[in-house]
Amino acid sequence: MQSRTTPPSGRPCRPAARTGRPRSAAADEAILEATRAALVDLGWSKLTMGDVATRAGVAKTTLYRRWAGKNELVVDAVAVLFDELELPDRGSLARDIEGVVLQFAAILERPETKTALMAVVAESTRDAPLRERIRTSIVERQKRLVLEGRARAERRGELPVPADAVAAARVADLIFDVAAGTVVHRTLVSAEPVDAEWVRHFTLLLLGGLSAASGDA
Amino acid sequence: MQSRTTPPSGRPCRPAARTGRPRSAAADEAILEATRAALVDLGWSKLTMGDVATRAGVAKTTLYRRWAGKNELVVDAVAVLFDELELPDRGSLARDIEGVVLQFAAILERPETKTALMAVVAESTRDAPLRERIRTSIVERQKRLVLEGRARAERRGELPVPADAVAAARVADLIFDVAAGTVVHRTLVSAEPVDAEWVRHFTLLLLGGLSAASGDA
Amino acid sequence: MQSRTTPPSGRPCRPAARTGRPRSAAADEAILEATRAALVDLGWSKLTMGDVATRAGVAKTTLYRRWAGKNELVVDAVAVLFDELELPDRGSLARDIEGVVLQFAAILERPETKTALMAVVAESTRDAPLRERIRTSIVERQKRLVLEGRARAERRGELPVPADAVAAARVADLIFDVAAGTVVHRTLVSAEPVDAEWVRHFTLLLLGGLSAASGDA
Amino acid sequence: MQSRTTPPSGRPCRPAARTGRPRSAAADEAILEATRAALVDLGWSKLTMGDVATRAGVAKTTLYRRWAGKNELVVDAVAVLFDELELPDRGSLARDIEGVVLQFAAILERPETKTALMAVVAESTRDAPLRERIRTSIVERQKRLVLEGRARAERRGELPVPADAVAAARVADLIFDVAAGTVVHRTLVSAEPVDAEWVRHFTLLLLGGLSAASGDA
DNA sequence: TGCTAACCGAGACGGTACGTCCCGTCTTGCG
DNA sequence: CGCAAGACGGGACGTACCGTCTCGGTTAGCA
Numbered sequence: 001m002q003s004r005t006t007p008p009s010g011r012p013c014r015p016a017a018r019t020g021r022p023r024s025a026a027a028d029e030a031i032l033e034a035t036r037a038a039l040v041d042l043g044w045s046k047l048t049m050g051d052v053a054t055r056a057g058v059a060k061t062t063l064y065r066r067w068a069g070k071n072e073l074v075v076d077a078v079a080v081l082f083d084e085l086e087l088p089d090r091g092s093l094a095r096d097i098e099g100v101v102l103q104f105a106a107i108l109e110r111p112e113t114k115t116a117l118m119a120v121v122a123e124s125t126r127d128a129p130l131r132e133r134i135r136t137s138i139v140e141r142q143k144r145l146v147l148e149g150r151a152r153a154e155r156r157g158e159l160p161v162p163a164d165a166v167a168a169a170r171v172a173d174l175i176f177d178v179a180a181g182t183v184v185h186r187t188l189v190s191a192e193p194v195d196a197e198w199v200r201h202f203t204l205l206l207l208g209g210l211s212a213a214s215g216d217a
Numbered sequence: 218m219q220s221r222t223t224p225p226s227g228r229p230c231r232p233a234a235r236t237g238r239p240r241s242a243a244a245d246e247a248i249l250e251a252t253r254a255a256l257v258d259l260g261w262s263k264l265t266m267g268d269v270a271t272r273a274g275v276a277k278t279t280l281y282r283r284w285a286g287k288n289e290l291v292v293d294a295v296a297v298l299f300d301e302l303e304l305p306d307r308g309s310l311a312r313d314i315e316g317v318v319l320q321f322a323a324i325l326e327r328p329e330t331k332t333a334l335m336a337v338v339a340e341s342t343r344d345a346p347l348r349e350r351i352r353t354s355i356v357e358r359q360k361r362l363v364l365e366g367r368a369r370a371e372r373r374g375e376l377p378v379p380a381d382a383v384a385a386a387r388v389a390d391l392i393f394d395v396a397a398g399t400v401v402h403r404t405l406v407s408a409e410p411v412d413a414e415w416v417r418h419f420t421l422l423l424l425g426g427l428s429a430a431s432g433d434a
Numbered sequence: 435m436q437s438r439t440t441p442p443s444g445r446p447c448r449p450a451a452r453t454g455r456p457r458s459a460a461a462d463e464a465i466l467e468a469t470r471a472a473l474v475d476l477g478w479s480k481l482t483m484g485d486v487a488t489r490a491g492v493a494k495t496t497l498y499r500r501w502a503g504k505n506e507l508v509v510d511a512v513a514v515l516f517d518e519l520e521l522p523d524r525g526s527l528a529r530d531i532e533g534v535v536l537q538f539a540a541i542l543e544r545p546e547t548k549t550a551l552m553a554v555v556a557e558s559t560r561d562a563p564l565r566e567r568i569r570t571s572i573v574e575r576q577k578r579l580v581l582e583g584r585a586r587a588e589r590r591g592e593l594p595v596p597a598d599a600v601a602a603a604r605v606a607d608l609i610f611d612v613a614a615g616t617v618v619h620r621t622l623v624s625a626e627p628v629d630a631e632w633v634r635h636f637t638l639l640l641l642g643g644l645s646a647a648s649g650d651a
Numbered sequence: 652m653q654s655r656t657t658p659p660s661g662r663p664c665r666p667a668a669r670t671g672r673p674r675s676a677a678a679d680e681a682i683l684e685a686t687r688a689a690l691v692d693l694g695w696s697k698l699t700m701g702d703v704a705t706r707a708g709v710a711k712t713t714l715y716r717r718w719a720g721k722n723e724l725v726v727d728a729v730a731v732l733f734d735e736l737e738l739p740d741r742g743s744l745a746r747d748i749e750g751v752v753l754q755f756a757a758i759l760e761r762p763e764t765k766t767a768l769m770a771v772v773a774e775s776t777r778d779a780p781l782r783e784r785i786r787t788s789i790v791e792r793q794k795r796l797v798l799e800g801r802a803r804a805e806r807r808g809e810l811p812v813p814a815d816a817v818a819a820a821r822v823a824d825l826i827f828d829v830a831a832g833t834v835v836h837r838t839l840v841s842a843e844p845v846d847a848e849w850v851r852h853f854t855l856l857l858l859g860g861l862s863a864a865s866g867d868a
Numbered sequence: 869t870g871c872t873a874a875c876c877g878a879g880a881c882g883g884t885a886c887g888t889c890c891c892g893t894c895t896t897g898c899g
Numbered sequence: 900c901g902c903a904a905g906a907c908g909g910g911a912c913g914t915a916c917c918g919t920c921t922c923g924g925t926t927a928g929c930a
Contacts, residue, residue, distance in 0.1 A: 020874025021926045027876090043343040048916060059877045064918065093427075118339035121406055125331045126260040131408060139406060160431050171431050173407065174418055178395060181402025186394045188338055189356060191348060201391055209426035210310075214377050214388050237905030238895040244907090265885060276908040281887070458901080477777040482890060493903045498892065527861075552773035555840055559765045560694040565842060573840060594865050605865050607841065608852055612829060615836025620828045622772055623790060625782060635825055643860035644744075648811050648822055671879030672921045678881090699911060710882040715913070 023066070030056040031063060035077035039112035044074070044119040071123050071130050078116050079137035081107055087145045093153040097203045098196075100145055101183060105194035108187045118188055139180075146176045178206065240283070247273040248280060252294035256329035261291070261336040288340050288347050291333045296354035298324055304362050310370040314420045315413075317362055318400060322411030325404045335405055356397075363393045395423065464490040465497060469511035473546035478508070478553040505557050505564050512550050513571035515541055521579050527587040531637045532630075534579055535617060539628035542621045552622055573614075580610045612640065674717070681707040682714060686728035690763035695725070695770040722774050722781050725767050730788035732758050738796050744804040748854045749847075751796055752834060756845035759838045769839055790831075797827045829857065 034055035038047045049070060053060045067073040085103055090096050107113055117138075124131035150172060153159040162168035182202065186192055205213035251272035255264045266287060270277045284290040302320055307313050324330055334355075341348035367389060370376040379385035399419065403409055422430035468489035472481045483504060487494045501507040519537055524530050541547055551572075558565035584606060587593040596602040616636065620626055639647035685706035689698045700721060704711045718724040736754055741747050758764055768789075775782035801823060804810040813819035833853065837843055856864035 019872080019928070021876080021928090023875070044339055045343075049918085050916065057877095059879090060918085061878090061920090062876070065875085069918085114342045115339065118335045118342070122261055122332065122335035122339055125335070125405060126262075134406075159428060162431060170418065173409070174415070174422060174430065175427070177403045177407055178399045178419070178422065180406070181398035181400070182395045183398070185398025185401065188342060189351075189397070190390065190394055192390070198391070201387065202395070205391060205395065205423075205426070207426045207428075209422070209424045209429060210392070211376060211424075212426060213391065214379060236897070236903070238907075240906060266887085267885070270908095274908090276910095277887085278889090278909085279907065282906075286887090461902095478773055479777075483892085484890070487903095491903090493905090494892085495894090495904095496902065499901085503892085548776045549773065552769045552776070556695055556766065556769035556773055559769070559839060560696075568840075593862060596865060604852065607843070608849070608856060608864065609861070611837045611841055612833045612853070612856065614840070615832035615834070616829045617832070618836065619832025622776060623785075623831070624824065624828055626824070632825070635821065636829070639825060639829065639860070640856075641860045641862075643856070643858045643863060644826070645810060645858075646860060647825065648813060670877070670923070672881075674880060700913085701911070704882095708882090711913085712883085712915095713881065716880075720913090 027056065027058055027062060028066065031058060031066070031073070032077045032080070034058075035073055036112045039074070039077070039116050043115040047074075049073075071120055071127070072133060074116050075120050075130070075133055075137055078113055079141075081110065081113060082138055082141055085142060085145060087148050087152075089152065093149070093156065093158045094203050094207060096149050096152065097179075097206060098199050100149065101179065101199050101202065102194065102196070104142070104180070105183050105187060105199075108184060109194070114188060117184075142180060143172070143176050146172050146179065150175070175206075241279075244273070244275055244279060245283065248275060248283070248290070249294045249297070251275075252290055253298075253329045256291070256294070256333050260332040264291075266290075288337055288344065289350060292337050292347070292350055292354055295330055295333050296358075298327065298330060299355055299358055302359060302362060304365050304369075306369065310366070310373065310375045311420050311424060313366050313369065314396075314423060315416050317366065318396065318416050318419065319411065319413070321359070321397070322400050322404060322416075325401060326411070331405060334401075359397060360389070360393050363389050363396070367392070392423075461490070461492055461496060462500065465492060465500070465507070466511045466514070468492075469507055470546045473508070473511070473550050477549040481508075483507075505554055505561065506567060508550050509554050509564070509567055509571055512547055512554075513575075515544065515547060516572055516575055519576060519579060521582050521586075523586065527583070527590070527592045528637050528641060530583050530586065531613075531640060532633050534583065535613065535633050535636065536628065536630070538576070538614070539617050539621060539633075542618060543628070548622060551618075576614060577606070577610050580606050580613070584609070609640075675713075678707070678709055678713060679717065682709060682717070682724070683728045683731070685709075686724055687763045690725070690728070690767050694766040698725075700724075722771055722778065723784060726771050726781070726784055726788055729764055729767050730792075732761065732764060733789055733792055736793060736796060738799050738803075740803065744800070744807065744809045745854050745858060747800050747803065748830075748857060749850050751800065752830065752850050752853065753845065753847070755793070755831070756834050756838060756850075759835060760845070765839060768835075793831060794823070794827050797823050797830070801826070826857075 031052065034052050035047070038052050038055060042051070047070065049063055050060055052073070053063050063073065067076070085100070085107070087096060087100055090099050108117070120130065120134060124134055150159065154161050162171060183194060186194055186198070192198075201213055248269065251269050252264070255269050255272060259268070264287065266280055267277055269290070270280050273280075280290065284293070302317070302324070304313060304317055307316050325334070337347065337351060341351055367376065371378050379388060400411060403411055403415070409415075418430055465486065468486050469481070472486050472489060476485070481504065483497055484494055486507070487497050497507065501510070519534070519541070521530060521534055524533050542551070554564065554568060558568055584593065584602075588595050596605060617628060620628055620632070626632075635647055682703065685703050686698070689703050689706060693702070698721065700714055701711055703724070704714050707714075714724065718727070736751070736758070738747060738751055741750050759768070771781065771785060775785055801810065805812050813822060834845060837845055837849070843849075852864055
């Protein structure tokens with residue numbers, strides 16, 4: 001259950017098909033676009049390969065020539081949405097956190113992301129290659145923001161420099177789990193909006209801990 | 218897509234069918250047990266209603282008489298696993314948090330929970346009644362632990378008493394999203410173990426914020 | 435697959451149920467009436483035992499207590515319709531034949547008969563007890579008309595007296611197969627009406643053979 | 652409930668699907684053969700589409716792609732059996748009739764025909780397209796024998812030439828209903844064999860009418 | 869310019885699971 | 900004990916998708 005190619009990643013990992021008609025590049029984007037549209041219209045569980053093919057004006061075989069199945073296709077289709085995440089310098093760690101959390105939440109609240117993300121993660125609990133694909137296509141792409149933000153905060157003197165690389169990695173992973181997990185839970189499980197006020201409180205908690213978050217409004 | 222009854226919840230929400238043969242109580246438990254076994258063996262996406270029926274020694278129609286579909290059935294099947302969550306007084310807020318987080322992670326790491334939970338949450342993004350069922354069967358049942366732990370910490374003087382009920386609810390919701398979301402993300406997305414050391418660091422972060430967590434090992 | 439009782443036949447063949455509540459006699463007629471109504475509305479193949487029970491205001495168990503299944507029930511339900519067949523003396527063999535054929539066709543063209551009769555005969559090809567039940571309930575009841583009509587024609591001198599009883603039985607069976615079979619085929623297979631003109635030609639053929647029927651209009 | 656195609660009839664009535672994989676011709680014959688075998692083994696009412704598919708080594712969907720349901724499938728399966736009916740010139744009308752009646756009865760007494768024919772006719776009382784299919788596939792194919800035999804008899808001078816085409820058609824229809832209906836009734840309702848002696852008497856009746864048939868042994 | 873290999877659309881194929889309907893049987897509690 | 904109600908185990912239904920497989924028909928790039 002591994003895709004034969006990784007079309008949007010650009011790497012030509014297909015085993016050197018020198019001759020013959022090359023694959024349509026336009027089809028790839030049409031398929032991913034159709035996949036996102038189908039996610040919006042139907043949600044994960046009602047999305048079918050045949051329907052995506054029809055929407056993309058493509059034969060089913062063309063889909064299977066490029067992706068191993070629904071899981072892989074959907075991961076690629078939503079992965080590009082996370083590319084727009086950025087971390088402009090807003091002047092302080094608190095402002096940086098607020099900014100990126102709001103951006104992240106905005107992506108999660110899109111209907112195609114909302115329905116797809118948890119589903120593929122659920123599938124990935126039994127499918128290691130899929131888990132790896134999710135990690136490289138989506139998760140790691142976000143984690144670099146944590147590293148970047150932390151480095152910036154250290155330069156500002158807002159956070160202490162970690163004792164060693166291991167400790168640094170451990171803290172970064174923790175922060176990433178806390179940040180991403182909390183926003184996902186708020187959005188998908190609690191089904192509550194991630195608005196400016198909530199983000200402010202969350203940032204307070206992140207920076208100062210429970211007593212800080214409990215203090216005032 | 219609403220279950221006709223809510224068998225394990227005990228509430229007689231069926232409109233009082235006085236007459237006719239009563240539903241077998243034994244079948245309910247056999248079905249839920251079979252569902253959990255099928256989740257362990259097959260995972261969410263390969264679990265089928267027919268297979269569950271066979272395992273439970275029950276006709277498929279009996280399943281559909283009681284649950285509207287796979288989603289509702291699985292929610293009920295895993296919900297009972299969360300009943301074992303408790304919050305014994307371990308002497309301090311930090312110890313209480315560590316204890317409950319470890320318990321929660323232990324449940325999440327069970328194979329039936331791991332594969333099922335994210336899947337039904339994913340489905341619930343397009344199915345409000347299912348979302349509600351998840352909330353009442355699983356989520357709210359955990360949230361009371363947060364309230365209980367917080368009240369205990371206030372009695373101990375470890376946390377300030379909130380200004381008003383609204384603020385109290387807001388903080389409780391936030392803490393719940395942070396705690397549950399983080400553990401879920403660590404377990405299912407990062408696919409890393411929730412061990413004593415990680416819990417210690419997470420508790421440090423929760424109590425003291427980023428700088429506290431960054432400080433030492 | 436033999437009915438426990440033969441309700442419309444009147445004979446109390448139930449094995450002396452001395453004690454307990456006696457069976458409702460009214461239920462029998464209600465069930466047969468409901469069966470005929472269901473045949474009209476739904477046809478044979480869509481008629482269900484549950485539906486008949488509901489229409490009759492009776493529990494399904496009550497049906498099964500009295501009839502072995504759909505086949506037996508339907509045979510009994512349509513059998514009574516053939517009771518109205520009579521053979522008044524119309525003065526000549528030709529007139530007698532025309533009269534009884536028209537009567538017979540009128541019964542066959544009723545929607546409940548049309549859909550049920552061929553169906554139970556089809557079932558009876560693999561079910562000897564059912565075939566026997568059809569014979570006693572429906573077929574033999576018609577055959578006596580042939581015998582009666584033939585005897586009357588002999589008294590009138592329109593037909594020769596057969597040489598012996600065996601020959602008499604053989605001829606009667608043949609005439610019966612010809613008369614009943616032809617009308618059934620005309621009605622159900624050719625799906626053409628059995629009107630006075632057709633009956634006149636058929637009677638001509640029966641009395642005088644092919645050349646007689648071919649002669650004039 | 653109209654079949655999408657009419658496979659054994661050969662006529663390409665499907666709207667010229669130029670593109671895509673063509674339907675397997677071998678599958679058609681395998682399915683019809685499996686249907687006949689299932690009719691022999693199980694009879695009409697116990698025959699299931701799934702079982703036919705299994706016997707034919709074919710997916711259930713392939714059946715439904717070609718036939719609308721059990722009725723249409725069975726009509727096509729038994730229709731070919733009637734193709735073997737022929738009318739060789741035996742020298743006289745009486746001999747011709749005897750020959751074709753014996754042939755017809757031989758087909759009707761085959762177990763697959765016996766159980767299927769009445770059943771589909773019963774179904775056709777509520778299903779006009781099915782009735783039409785039966786007529787074109789089975790009934791009309793037999794009726795031409797009547798026309799042929801009659802023409803031959805006229806050439807021989809055994810029967811008078813009808814006054815006009817309307818009268819000719821009327822007589823042919825009548826003879827067909829009498830011949831087919833009588834044999835069917837004898838075979839399926841009376842459940843008696845159609846042997847040479849019975850055929851002789853039936854032919855006598857057909858040619859000379861009641862008094863001829865009553866006369867001698 | 870003409871070959872040829874891989875592409876493409878369409879759609880039939882063997883399969884699996886679905887959710888429903890009906891079967892005929894079995895508890896219930898009431899009369 | 901009959902009876903209405905209705906749950907039960909079971910089997911078949913007809914449908915929807917799955918992922919694979921032919922088809923006839925492009926469409927490059929090399930010769």
